[in-house]
Amino acid sequence: MIGHVRDLLMLGALAAALPAPPVSDGTVSQVPAIVTKPPRGTEPGAAPTLVNSATTGITTHGPYSGTPTTIGAEQGPATLSATIPSNPNPWATYYNSNGKLTQPQPTPYMPAGGVGTNGTLPVYMVQSDFDYESVALGLHQEYIELDLFHYGLEKFSEQDFLDAGLTAEDRMLIEYMSIQETGHATLLTNMLGESAPKQCTYNYPFTTVREFIDFNVKVTRWGEAGTWGFLSHLDSKEVATLLVQAEAIEARQQIVFRQMLGLHGMPIWFAPGVPQSWHWTLLAQYISSCPENNTRLVWQNFPNLHVVNQPNPDRVHPNNTKDWEVVGNRTGDPSDSKISEAESCVHLNEPGVSCAPAISRTRNEPLSFPGREVFLTWDNPGIPVGPNNSYVTSTMAGQPKFVAWVSQLNLTYTPLTMTGPNSGSTYQPPNEVYETDPAVNGTVFIALTDSDLFVTPFNLTMINPHVRALGLFNAG
Structure with a gap:
């Protein structure tokens, strides 16, 4: 990220040498600007690639006419119950009657509680x-x-x-x-x-x-x-x-x-x-x-x-x-x-x-x-x-x-x-x-x-x- 910022600063030094972009009426914009493009591929700061084209779609459509090789939904090694019984929630004990904080604050301007607020680094992957x-x-x-x-x-x-x-x-x-x-x-x-x-x-x-x-x-x-x-x-x-x-x-x-x-x-x-x-x-x-x-x-x-x-x-x-x-x-x-x-x-x-x-x-x-x-x-x-x-x-x-x-x-x-x-x-x-x-x-x-x-x-x-x-x- 630091290298990417440095690249932008280097581009800023070239601004005076680049022409200002035209606006819709054909005149030249008076807003100072530089010519830039997003980094791609292996360039520093490049965005991740897409899994599918953003501009073209699948063109084959219509009903399926083959023979299925697998039948039914995915199943695990066992099923524990046909239904899930209703149970009381043993953790529903917090009640704030006056709007005042009830527990010590972990940091200034931060109330106690919440999920993912203890400094643990986030992992953006499924977990179950x-x-x-x-x-x-x-x-x-x-x-x-x-x-x-x-x-x-x-x-x-x-x-x-x-x-x-x-x-x-x-x-x-x-x-x-x-x-x-x-x-x-x-x-x-x-x-x-x-x-x-x-x-x-x-x-x-x-x-x-x-x-x-x-x-x-x-x-x-x-x-x-x-x-x-x-x-x-x-x-x-x-x-x-x-x-x-x-x-x-x-x-x-x-x-x-x-x-x-x-x-x-x-x-x-x-x-x-x-x-x-x-x-x-x-x-x-x-x-x-x-x-x-x-x-x-x-x-x-x-x-x-x-x-x-x-x-x-x-x-x-x-x-x-x-x-x-x-x-x-x-x-x-x-x-x-x-x-x-x-x-x-x-x-x-x-x-x-x-x-x-x-x-x-x-x-x-x-x-x-x-x-x-x-x-x-x-x-x-x-x-x-x-x-x-x-x-x-x-x-x-x-x-x-x-x-x-x-x-x-x-x-x-x-x-x-x-x-x-x-x-x-x-x-x-x-x-x-x-x-x-x-x-x-x-x-x-x-x-x-x-x-x-x-x-x-x-x-x-x-x-x-x-x-x-x-x-x-x-x-x-």
Whole structure:
């Protein structure tokens, strides 16, 4: 680092001999400046190399047609229990009634406590099986986003984007977001080491620009929520620190794609977190194939839960959405954008009605509302999914009785009314997080469960043995 600073000082001595850079109007800048370039390769201070190209993506897409050579999730040498019992926390004894410090300070201006504050040098590597499998899942998320954003720009023409209300600058923003994913993938790869999963190929559902953006809204939602779900549970707090800094960008991407779809950018007060197996269930069905000997994951793949009357954000009247108005049968598939111009809100220039791209939209008719009846169907377990069709959906739950709605800080149960084999209905709950903040808004996670087990954001994973099927709901 000292040598790098010395190099910069030497460059400063040359400043007077270098021409000033031009500015946009063709004149010469009056700001003193020097010509510089970042160090690369073996030069002192050079940045680490990327694991994938920042400007090109995978171009092979479509369903997997081979024969899997390995079946099922990764398994350890033994499983200790089918479920994890609830236990009281023996360490929850600290309480500060007056806001005054209760223990000696380790250094001036530093309160006692905290993790990693005792001078121990940080190690930015995973420290347990839990850490490894969680970060490996996160890496698969970064890779699909890296490929997805590139692919949408390759698949659709500039005119296709213009017809959807998106300009060349919007395309450049999507391209930049794909470049961000290269950095995220490199970061996670370096924290995992040589066995880190590699880039795979994918099978996407969209056929129009609007469907591409709609799919991105869903992908970035489960990617963000999946990471928030495990961050505070990691053994390596150093790894968690870096993941937070990457995830802050993922959250911004979620907002951008919602705005491009003409939805409110952030209709929630809190971003939800979900268990890794929920994340993997939603993500894996869009991975077609992976390189030979790619590291396998341990997480469960739940059967799909389908919303028959999923609200369509492309409609002037979302509540007039027809049954099965989606482009496929996978849980995260986007709504069908190929509806008539008379039914579409994309090209309407009317406040309260238009769903063209915008920083913010206020729709007169929300996508959904409390009390709306929601019709559901779900798959049986035992369906091959994921990379190379080598994972299999499974469930440990009994007959479903409830629908669990996971959004913001809340998990809310509503009763499931069975209407036939693998079909039923429920009603969107009216609950609020805090007064005036509807608990169910944005892209919501829904699950069929066999009980209304009490869980909170920190221990949501305990619900997994009771989940019969998993899905998403377009609430707003």
